[in-house]
Amino acid sequence: MQVFLGMVLGAALLFAGVYISDSQSTSTVANGQNAASNRTLVNWDVVSADWHVLKSRAHEDWIKLSSR
Incomplete structure (x- = not known):
């Protein structure tokens, strides 16, 4: 059970980290090439x-x- 909880928590932290990283970067649509x-x-x-x-x-x- 602890291993499963650790995997779920790890996936949630990874998803949150990618979202935070992406939300702070700009896109090509917003600022051109x-x-x-x-x-x-x-x-x-x-x-x-x-x-x-x-x-x-x-x-x-x-x-x-x-x-x-």
């Missing part, structure tokens, strides 16, 4: 859309399982 060296690592709009799809699928599956 001069910002090419400071591009963000993750497209957070895509992550948000995928997260929403994952949550809705999990919710639908939970409803199916709990209705049995």
Whole structure:
């Protein structure tokens, strides 16, 4: 159980670190070609859309399982 908790905590810290790093850097869209060296690592709009799809699928599956 402790190993599983450690893996979840490690993944959460990694995700938070990448988000903080990306939020402090500029993108090429905002500042043209001069910002090419400071591009963000993750497209957070895509992550948000995928997260929403994952949550809705999990919710639908939970409803199916709990209705049995």
